[in-house]
Amino acid sequence: MKAPKTLSTYCPKCKQHTEHSLSQYRKGHDRPMAAGNRRSLIRKRKGYGGQRDPRQRKTAKTTRKATLLLRCAKCSYKLERTFGRLRKLDIAA
Numbered sequence: 001m002k003a004p005k006t007l008s009t010y011c012p013k014c015k016q017h018t019e020h021s022l023s024q025y026r027k028g029h030d031r032p033m034a035a036g037n038r039r040s041l042i043r044k045r046k047g048y049g050g051q052r053d054p055r056q057r058k059t060a061k062t063t064r065k066a067t068l069l070l071r072c073a074k075c076s077y078k079l080e081r082t083f084g085r086l087r088k089l090d091i092a093a
Helices: 035-039 041-045
Strands: 006-011 016-024 064-072 078-086
Touching (some): 006 064, 035 041
Antiparallel strands (some): 006 016
16 A cells, blocks of 8 residues: 655644654564563473474464554654554555
8 A cells, every 4th residue: 555755643742733754663673581572482492302382384364454653743753553454555755
């Protein structure tokens, strides 16, 4: 899907409609010592001894929900907006 580069929408910090620049949200790097990673099976799979649990081979969904990162042009406040399911997101030039 094609999305515009700028979008006029409500900014909660300015409390009015302003122009927002659009970009696609990308997650940062994982912290290896986070609680979820300490509990996960990745560590338990490491080393010798074979596979602990069966690996998930099939995934049901072919698309992901895109998250847009909106940045206010006036105050540079960032807000995230979840978009619908789509295969590819193109932010038009």
